[in-house]
Amino acid sequence: MIPLRSGPPPRQRGIAAITAILVVTIATVLAVELLWELNLDVRQTQNLLVRDSATQIALGAEVWVGDILKRDFEDQDIPYDHLGEDWARDIPPLPVDGGTVDGALEDMQSRFNLNNLVDKLGRKDPPQFDLFLRLLEVLELSPDIADAVVDWLDSNQLPEGIGGAEDDIYTLRDPPYRTANYFFQSATELLAVDGIDAEIFRILEPHVTALPLTATGDPTRININTATPAVLQALDDSVTTAEVEQWIQDRVGSPYEEMQAFWDVAPDDVEQNMQNLLDVGTNFFQLKVIASLGTTQLSMYSLLERDATGVSRTRRRTYDAY
Numbered sequence: 001m002i003p004l005r006s007g008p009p010p011r012q013r014g015i016a017a018i019t020a021i022l023v024v025t026i027a028t029v030l031a032v033e034l035l036w037e038l039n040l041d042v043r044q045t046q047n048l049l050v051r052d053s054a055t056q057i058a059l060g061a062e063v064w065v066g067d068i069l070k071r072d073f074e075d076q077d078i079p080y081d082h083l084g085e086d087w088a089r090d091i092p093p094l095p096v097d098g099g100t101v102d103g104a105l106e107d108m109q110s111r112f113n114l115n116n117l118v119d120k121l122g123r124k125d126p127p128q129f130d131l132f133l134r135l136l137e138v139l140e141l142s143p144d145i146a147d148a149v150v151d152w153l154d155s156n157q158l159p160e161g162i163g164g165a166e167d168d169i170y171t172l173r174d175p176p177y178r179t180a181n182y183f184f185q186s187a188t189e190l191l192a193v194d195g196i197d198a199e200i201f202r203i204l205e206p207h208v209t210a211l212p213l214t215a216t217g218d219p220t221r222i223n224i225n226t227a228t229p230a231v232l233q234a235l236d237d238s239v240t241t242a243e244v245e246q247w248i249q250d251r252v253g254s255p256y257e258e259m260q261a262f263w264d265v266a267p268d269d270v271e272q273n274m275q276n277l278l279d280v281g282t283n284f285f286q287l288k289v290i291a292s293l294g295t296t297q298l299s300m301y302s303l304l305e306r307d308a309t310g311v312s313r314t315r316r317r318t319y320d321a322y
Contacts (some may be wrong), residue, residue, distance in 0.1 A: 054292075058300040061287070069285065071086075072085055079281045080225065080281050084252070092257075101285060101290045110222070112222065113210070114132075115210055115213065122156075134237065138230045145163065147160040148195050152192075153180070155181055165179075170192075170194070177227045221276075224278050225255045229245075236270045236274070250265070277298070281304075289302070298320070301316075
Protein backbone atom coordinates (compact mmCIF):
# COMPACT_ATOMS: atom_id res chain seq x y z
CA MET A 1 0.00 0.00 0.00
CA ILE A 2 1.48 3.40 -1.06
CA PRO A 3 1.33 6.02 1.76
CA LEU A 4 -0.53 9.29 1.02
CA ARG A 5 1.55 12.56 0.80
CA SER A 6 0.62 15.46 3.08
CA GLY A 7 1.13 19.18 2.05
CA PRO A 8 2.03 20.71 -1.33
CA PRO A 9 4.51 19.04 -3.62
CA PRO A 10 8.20 20.12 -3.34
CA ARG A 11 8.04 22.30 -6.48
CA GLN A 12 5.14 24.35 -5.07
CA ARG A 13 6.98 24.77 -1.77
CA GLY A 14 10.02 26.14 -3.71
CA ILE A 15 7.89 28.65 -5.61
CA ALA A 16 6.29 29.83 -2.36
CA ALA A 17 9.72 30.33 -0.79
CA ILE A 18 10.97 32.32 -3.77
CA THR A 19 7.78 34.42 -3.73
CA ALA A 20 8.26 35.16 -0.04
CA ILE A 21 11.87 36.18 -0.63
CA LEU A 22 10.82 38.50 -3.49
CA VAL A 23 8.10 40.10 -1.34
CA VAL A 24 10.58 40.68 1.49
CA THR A 25 13.15 42.09 -0.98
CA ILE A 26 10.65 44.46 -2.59
CA ALA A 27 9.41 45.59 0.82
CA THR A 28 12.99 46.23 1.93
CA VAL A 29 13.77 48.23 -1.22
CA LEU A 30 10.60 50.29 -0.78
CA ALA A 31 11.41 50.88 2.88
CA VAL A 32 14.95 52.02 2.04
CA GLU A 33 13.64 54.29 -0.74
CA LEU A 34 11.05 55.84 1.56
CA LEU A 35 13.67 56.34 4.26
CA TRP A 36 16.03 57.97 1.73
CA GLU A 37 13.30 60.32 0.49
CA LEU A 38 12.38 61.16 4.07
CA ASN A 39 16.00 61.95 4.93
CA LEU A 40 16.31 63.99 1.74
CA ASP A 41 13.16 65.97 2.58
CA VAL A 42 14.43 66.58 6.11
CA ARG A 43 17.80 67.76 4.78
CA GLN A 44 16.17 70.06 2.21
CA THR A 45 13.95 71.52 4.91
CA GLN A 46 16.95 72.05 7.17
CA ASN A 47 18.84 73.78 4.32
CA LEU A 48 15.87 76.05 3.62
CA LEU A 49 15.63 76.95 7.30
CA VAL A 50 19.37 77.65 7.50
CA ARG A 51 19.24 79.75 4.31
CA ASP A 52 16.29 81.69 5.66
CA SER A 53 18.19 82.31 8.90
CA ALA A 54 21.26 83.45 6.94
CA THR A 55 19.06 85.78 4.87
CA GLN A 56 17.57 87.35 7.99
CA ILE A 57 21.06 87.85 9.44
CA ALA A 58 22.21 89.52 6.21
CA LEU A 59 19.16 91.78 6.18
CA GLY A 60 19.92 92.71 9.78
CA ALA A 61 23.42 93.73 8.71
CA GLU A 62 21.86 95.85 5.96
CA VAL A 63 19.76 97.74 8.52
CA TRP A 64 22.82 98.19 10.75
CA VAL A 65 24.84 99.65 7.85
CA GLY A 66 21.96 102.03 7.11
CA ASP A 67 22.27 103.34 10.66
CA ILE A 68 26.03 103.79 10.20
CA LEU A 69 25.46 105.82 7.03
CA LYS A 70 22.85 107.96 8.75
CA ARG A 71 25.15 108.71 11.71
CA ASP A 72 27.94 109.54 9.27
CA PHE A 73 25.62 112.01 7.54
CA GLU A 74 24.44 113.62 10.79
CA ASP A 75 27.92 113.94 12.32
CA GLN A 76 29.19 116.31 9.63
CA ASP A 77 28.46 120.00 9.24
CA ILE A 78 29.58 119.74 5.63
CA PRO A 79 28.45 116.50 3.92
CA TYR A 80 31.46 114.83 2.35
CA ASP A 81 32.59 111.21 2.23
CA HIS A 82 36.06 109.71 2.22
CA LEU A 83 37.82 106.39 2.77
CA GLY A 84 38.83 107.17 6.36
CA GLU A 85 35.26 107.06 7.68
CA ASP A 86 33.63 104.23 9.63
CA TRP A 87 31.51 103.08 6.68
CA ALA A 88 34.66 102.40 4.63
CA ARG A 89 36.04 99.86 7.13
CA ASP A 90 35.32 96.20 6.45
CA ILE A 91 32.95 94.53 8.90
CA PRO A 92 35.07 91.97 10.80
CA PRO A 93 33.67 88.43 11.21
CA LEU A 94 31.07 88.72 13.97
CA PRO A 95 29.72 85.68 15.82
CA VAL A 96 26.03 84.89 15.40
CA ASP A 97 23.99 81.91 16.53
CA GLY A 98 25.45 78.98 14.60
CA GLY A 99 28.04 80.87 12.56
CA THR A 100 29.50 84.23 11.59
CA VAL A 101 28.65 87.30 9.50
CA ASP A 102 31.04 89.76 7.86
CA GLY A 103 31.00 92.19 4.99
CA ALA A 104 32.16 95.41 3.39
CA LEU A 105 30.67 98.66 2.09
CA GLU A 106 31.91 100.26 -1.12
CA ASP A 107 31.33 103.75 -2.47
CA MET A 108 29.84 103.14 -5.91
CA GLN A 109 30.40 106.76 -6.91
CA SER A 110 34.10 106.01 -6.91
CA ARG A 111 33.42 104.52 -10.34
CA PHE A 112 32.11 105.77 -13.67
CA ASN A 113 28.35 105.27 -13.94
CA LEU A 114 27.61 103.63 -17.29
CA ASN A 115 24.05 104.95 -17.19
CA ASN A 116 25.41 108.50 -17.35
CA LEU A 117 26.27 107.90 -21.01
CA VAL A 118 22.71 108.81 -21.98
CA ASP A 119 20.30 111.34 -20.52
CA LYS A 120 16.83 110.52 -19.18
CA LEU A 121 15.46 110.76 -22.74
CA GLY A 122 17.89 108.14 -24.02
CA ARG A 123 20.18 110.54 -25.89
CA LYS A 124 23.99 110.44 -25.72
CA ASP A 125 25.57 112.77 -23.15
CA PRO A 126 28.75 114.16 -24.83
CA PRO A 127 30.75 115.13 -21.67
CA GLN A 128 30.06 111.75 -20.07
CA PHE A 129 30.91 109.99 -23.34
CA ASP A 130 34.25 111.81 -23.54
CA LEU A 131 35.02 110.85 -19.94
CA PHE A 132 34.28 107.19 -20.71
CA LEU A 133 36.48 107.36 -23.82
CA ARG A 134 39.37 108.63 -21.72
CA LEU A 135 38.79 105.87 -19.16
CA LEU A 136 39.01 103.28 -21.92
CA GLU A 137 42.25 104.87 -23.09
CA VAL A 138 43.70 104.80 -19.56
CA LEU A 139 42.80 101.11 -19.30
CA GLU A 140 44.27 100.50 -22.79
CA LEU A 141 40.97 99.28 -24.21
CA SER A 142 39.44 99.94 -27.63
CA PRO A 143 37.53 103.23 -27.95
CA ASP A 144 34.95 101.37 -30.06
CA ILE A 145 33.58 99.96 -26.80
CA ALA A 146 32.15 103.38 -25.97
CA ASP A 147 30.09 103.44 -29.17
CA ALA A 148 28.73 99.94 -28.54
CA VAL A 149 27.77 100.76 -24.94
CA VAL A 150 25.93 103.92 -26.01
CA ASP A 151 24.00 101.93 -28.61
CA TRP A 152 23.04 99.41 -25.93
CA LEU A 153 21.57 102.29 -23.90
CA ASP A 154 20.16 104.81 -26.37
CA SER A 155 16.60 104.79 -27.62
CA ASN A 156 17.30 104.60 -31.37
CA GLN A 157 18.52 101.98 -33.84
CA LEU A 158 21.21 104.14 -35.45
CA PRO A 159 24.74 102.75 -34.91
CA GLU A 160 26.96 105.13 -32.95
CA GLY A 161 30.32 105.91 -34.56
CA ILE A 162 32.68 103.23 -35.84
CA GLY A 163 32.11 100.70 -33.08
CA GLY A 164 28.35 101.04 -32.84
CA ALA A 165 26.13 97.95 -32.63
CA GLU A 166 22.36 97.84 -32.79
CA ASP A 167 19.81 95.03 -33.21
CA ASP A 168 21.10 94.07 -36.65
CA ILE A 169 24.32 92.83 -34.98
CA TYR A 170 22.80 91.00 -32.03
CA THR A 171 19.92 89.30 -33.85
CA LEU A 172 22.45 87.39 -35.98
CA ARG A 173 23.93 85.68 -32.93
CA ASP A 174 23.06 82.26 -31.57
CA PRO A 175 20.92 82.68 -29.61
CA PRO A 176 19.73 86.01 -31.01
CA TYR A 177 18.85 88.96 -28.78
CA ARG A 178 18.27 92.70 -28.99
CA THR A 179 19.79 95.78 -27.42
CA ALA A 180 18.26 96.88 -24.13
CA ASN A 181 17.60 100.46 -25.26
CA TYR A 182 17.41 101.21 -21.56
CA PHE A 183 19.62 101.82 -18.54
CA PHE A 184 21.87 99.05 -17.22
CA GLN A 185 20.48 97.23 -14.21
CA SER A 186 23.90 95.75 -13.48
CA ALA A 187 27.38 96.32 -14.85
CA THR A 188 27.50 92.60 -15.72
CA GLU A 189 25.22 93.40 -18.67
CA LEU A 190 28.39 94.65 -20.37
CA LEU A 191 29.13 91.02 -21.18
CA ALA A 192 26.22 91.12 -23.65
CA VAL A 193 27.58 94.21 -25.45
CA ASP A 194 29.40 93.76 -28.75
CA GLY A 195 33.18 93.84 -28.38
CA ILE A 196 33.26 93.02 -24.66
CA ASP A 197 34.44 89.61 -23.53
CA ALA A 198 35.28 88.22 -20.09
CA GLU A 199 38.84 89.60 -20.14
CA ILE A 200 37.74 93.12 -21.10
CA PHE A 201 35.02 93.02 -18.46
CA ARG A 202 37.60 91.96 -15.86
CA ILE A 203 39.62 95.08 -16.65
CA LEU A 204 36.61 97.42 -16.72
CA GLU A 205 34.63 96.07 -13.76
CA PRO A 206 36.58 97.76 -10.90
CA HIS A 207 36.08 101.19 -12.49
CA VAL A 208 32.47 101.16 -13.73
CA THR A 209 29.05 100.71 -12.18
CA ALA A 210 25.37 100.85 -13.10
CA LEU A 211 23.51 103.32 -10.91
CA PRO A 212 19.98 104.65 -11.41
CA LEU A 213 19.38 108.32 -12.02
CA THR A 214 19.02 110.52 -8.97
CA ALA A 215 15.60 111.55 -7.68
CA THR A 216 15.84 114.72 -9.79
CA GLY A 217 16.69 112.73 -12.93
CA ASP A 218 20.25 114.06 -13.02
CA PRO A 219 23.31 111.86 -13.59
CA THR A 220 25.28 110.73 -10.56
CA ARG A 221 28.60 112.42 -9.86
CA ILE A 222 32.02 110.92 -9.16
CA ASN A 223 33.33 111.37 -5.61
CA ILE A 224 36.92 112.60 -5.92
CA ASN A 225 37.63 111.44 -2.35
CA THR A 226 37.08 107.81 -3.31
CA ALA A 227 37.49 107.65 -7.12
CA THR A 228 39.74 104.92 -8.47
CA PRO A 229 43.11 106.02 -9.89
CA ALA A 230 41.99 105.16 -13.44
CA VAL A 231 38.87 107.31 -13.11
CA LEU A 232 40.91 110.23 -11.76
CA GLN A 233 43.35 109.83 -14.64
CA ALA A 234 40.43 109.98 -17.08
CA LEU A 235 39.14 113.36 -15.86
CA ASP A 236 41.10 115.15 -18.57
CA ASP A 237 43.83 114.52 -21.11
CA SER A 238 46.00 117.01 -19.23
CA VAL A 239 45.96 114.98 -15.99
CA THR A 240 49.28 113.27 -15.32
CA THR A 241 50.00 110.10 -13.36
CA ALA A 242 52.02 112.15 -10.88
CA GLU A 243 49.03 114.43 -10.24
CA VAL A 244 46.75 111.46 -9.63
CA GLU A 245 49.23 109.98 -7.16
CA GLN A 246 49.44 113.32 -5.35
CA TRP A 247 45.63 113.67 -5.15
CA ILE A 248 45.32 110.18 -3.70
CA GLN A 249 48.07 110.87 -1.18
CA ASP A 250 46.53 114.21 -0.17
CA ARG A 251 43.01 112.86 0.31
CA VAL A 252 44.24 110.20 2.74
CA GLY A 253 45.25 112.77 5.34
CA SER A 254 43.09 115.69 4.25
CA PRO A 255 39.99 114.67 2.29
CA TYR A 256 38.43 117.32 0.10
CA GLU A 257 35.56 118.78 2.12
CA GLU A 258 34.28 120.91 -0.76
CA MET A 259 34.90 121.08 -4.46
CA GLN A 260 36.77 124.37 -4.35
CA ALA A 261 39.57 122.66 -2.44
CA PHE A 262 39.98 120.29 -5.35
CA TRP A 263 39.65 122.95 -8.05
CA ASP A 264 42.54 124.79 -6.38
CA VAL A 265 44.92 121.91 -7.15
CA ALA A 266 43.41 120.51 -10.36
CA PRO A 267 44.32 121.66 -13.88
CA ASP A 268 42.12 124.43 -15.24
CA ASP A 269 40.72 122.14 -17.95
CA VAL A 270 39.44 119.72 -15.30
CA GLU A 271 37.54 122.49 -13.51
CA GLN A 272 36.14 123.81 -16.78
CA ASN A 273 34.94 120.45 -18.13
CA MET A 274 34.06 118.52 -14.97
CA GLN A 275 32.03 121.13 -13.04
CA ASN A 276 28.83 119.07 -13.14
CA LEU A 277 30.43 115.62 -13.02
CA LEU A 278 32.38 115.64 -9.73
CA ASP A 279 31.50 115.94 -6.06
CA VAL A 280 32.90 115.30 -2.57
CA GLY A 281 29.90 113.33 -1.27
CA THR A 282 28.24 110.03 -2.09
CA ASN A 283 24.64 108.82 -2.25
CA PHE A 284 25.13 105.27 -3.56
CA PHE A 285 26.91 102.50 -1.68
CA GLN A 286 27.09 98.76 -2.28
CA LEU A 287 27.02 96.44 0.70
CA LYS A 288 28.38 92.91 0.50
CA VAL A 289 27.41 90.66 3.41
CA ILE A 290 28.56 87.05 3.88
CA ALA A 291 26.55 85.01 6.39
CA SER A 292 28.04 81.59 7.21
CA LEU A 293 25.92 79.10 9.14
CA GLY A 294 27.26 75.56 9.37
CA THR A 295 28.03 74.39 5.84
CA THR A 296 25.82 77.09 4.27
CA GLN A 297 27.29 80.38 3.07
CA LEU A 298 25.05 83.15 1.75
CA SER A 299 26.34 86.30 0.04
CA MET A 300 24.04 89.29 -0.28
CA TYR A 301 24.74 92.37 -2.40
CA SER A 302 22.65 95.46 -1.64
CA LEU A 303 22.75 98.76 -3.51
CA LEU A 304 21.89 101.45 -0.96
CA GLU A 305 20.89 105.02 -1.80
CA ARG A 306 21.27 107.62 0.93
CA ASP A 307 18.92 110.57 0.45
CA ALA A 308 19.24 114.24 1.40
CA THR A 309 18.11 113.49 4.96
CA GLY A 310 20.68 110.73 5.52
CA VAL A 311 18.15 107.89 5.32
CA SER A 312 19.18 104.90 3.19
CA ARG A 313 16.90 102.71 1.10
CA THR A 314 17.70 99.55 -0.83
CA ARG A 315 17.51 100.03 -4.58
CA ARG A 316 18.67 96.54 -5.56
CA ARG A 317 19.40 93.30 -3.73
CA THR A 318 20.84 90.03 -5.06
CA TYR A 319 21.92 86.75 -3.43
CA ASP A 320 24.41 83.96 -3.94
CA ALA A 321 24.14 80.81 -1.81
CA TYR A 322 26.58 77.92 -1.49
